Amino acid sequence: MTGPDALAVLERRPDLVFHVSEEAGIARFEPRPMPRHPGNAVWAIDAAHLPHYLLPRDCPRACWARGAATTEADAARFASSAPRVIAVEWAWLARIRRTRLHVYAFDAAPFAPLDDIAGYVISRVGVTPVAVAEVDDTLRALAAREVELRIVPSLWPLHDAIAASSLDFSIIRMRNAAPR
Template identity: 40%
Template sequence: MRPAPGEVLHFSEDPTITRFRPHVAATARQPDAYVWAVDRTRAPDYWFPRQCPRVLAWVEPTTDAEDRAWLGASRVHAVEYGWLRRVQAVRLYAYRFDAAPFRPFGDPPHAHVATEAVEPLGAPEPVGDLLALHEEAGIELRVVANLWPSWRRVAASTLGFSGIRLRNAVQENAVLERAVLENAVQEQG
């Protein structure tokens, strides 16, 4: 499930939204109100239940041989065992939008945002089997007991990476992990 050229997607477990209005997300690190969406490259980051913590890593042109070997694939998504059943059972929907009102967000861009209300191009589309989507896209899905070792490894690597909803991950040495996370966010930010 990816957007067509000239489109961006928003993923949701709610199939009843008819108009998206800018808002400040509860997890926002910026004060501005946005409607959030993703492009073709970042769509797989959201093939998960909304609250599912995940670590995403991929090979970049600048990734060194050691990190390529450790990753063992061109792109890997990791989730915790405690979330696997929810990944398998969630009913996820994709809303398609014309990309024109959206602009890239982040450096490098990891999302697209609109500052005005937008309406989807049509009814939300069921995303379907999330494990099958990963397989079809050639993305290795790893299931781990705890995300923090994976997060520490990718955050210190030459890989491209993202951590989403990590506050929902199993807490292991919570104080240390929070410090690692804040340091990595500052380095990327």
């Protein structure tokens, strides 16, 4: 599927989960070893957390939103008018701007939840995409999903503060962040 609304159409379908890749033309996804989890699986994400992955694969990021257990103090400390915030480092901005993404949609039936706060789901069997949406402008895709994008010199202060907070959060690819 192409066009600016293609992904939005897929996201509205509750029977789908997603895998984002910089690689085009993947016809089938087979279970592979998962770091930090036993066994092989196909990894995907639910629609609510899809914005966390509308960035280059290796881009380090801190993502957060207010959750049911978020304290008023943490909500004020990390305030935003957006329902979801993603912070990335300045060093990644040019790559973010030029990256083209392919969002593979799968029938959710063979997937089971792995982490509800992060939106991770896994399938222990191979799956074939039912649709693919192209994302040519990741910044526009994030804006369309009401994500506040914060660009910072270093993610480490946010990493530490968010991990110690009551927010719902996901911290991704920190091994690629600027050194402390």
